[in-house]
Ligand SMILES: Nc1ncnc2c1ncn2[C@@H]1O[C@H](COP(=O)(O)OP(=O)(O)O)[C@@H](O)[C@H]1O
């Protein structure tokens with residue numbers, strides 16, 4: 714598995730997947746830059762008359778409900794249905810799940826389309842599975858990743874999805890196994906949109922890699938190791954945001970493999 718992850722990173726660099734993003738206003742620029750840095754090709758598009766055509770020419774679709782409204786909700790449904798009809802992979806980022814009833818109503822509709830991958834922080838994954846009454850604090854997590862494992866397992870079973878719980882430890886769960894990735898840096902929580910970046914990178918990897926759990930693990934470990942290395946040269950969140958993009962772009966085989974902390 715460890716050896717495969719770097720191969721997957723090279724695969725994304727060489728095949729440059731086109732990733733269609735319906736994502737939030739806060740992160741459009743960061744996530745487009747992160748996708749470019751890893752060698753993928755981003756396109757942000759949410760107009761109803763074009764989303765089906767955009768899905769048709771893309772390798773994968775990212776749906777992120779961060780700055781949701783009624784129009785975007787419809788665009789997301791049209792795009793996800795088209796992706797399913799073409800058997801194209803797509804990833805859901807349930808930003809702020811549990812924060813308002815509106816988000817939950819929309820999320821239950823999107824979830825019914827069975828995303829290939831779901832990536833959220835622990836509070837969002839717990840809210841999504843509706844396993845308890847945990848209140849999500851806006852877009853930030855109030856729970857640890859391992860507290861969301863039962864919720865994630867429920868989502869895996871009910872939606873046939875790979876589920877990623879991000880946080881201090883990133884966890885990737887599918888029907889057969891649970892992978893734990895222990896990279897990253899606490900300063901990453903002070904940069905907005907790094908969870909969304911994780912989701913966008915997962916979108917790129919599932920577009921070209923058949924094994925969706927390995928694709929998700931490669932994407933998350935690439936971001937968390939890049940964040941860990943970038944933090945060493947950053948004096949605060951502002952420089953970290955820039956340094957992460959540079960490290961996503963220039964990380965080497967040696968840097969990746971010597972820092973990877975993966976357990977099953
Ligand atoms: N406490 C932490 N320590 C180290 N890395 C972290 C920590 N919290 C988040 N990260 C890193 O930031 C990435 C974004 O995750 P997270 O902050 O959970 O997403 P979100 O912004 O959606 O809440 C994670 O995949 C992980 O690499």
Ligand SMILES: Cc1ncsc1CCOP(=O)(O)O
Pocket residue numbers: 737739740779780808852904905906907908909910
């Ligand atoms: C602050 C904020 N508000 C709506 S979307 C968004 C960005 C959330 O990004 P992330 O979940 O990656 O921290």
Ligand SMILES: [Mg+2]
Pocket residue numbers: 808809833834852908909
């Ligand atoms: Mg998030």
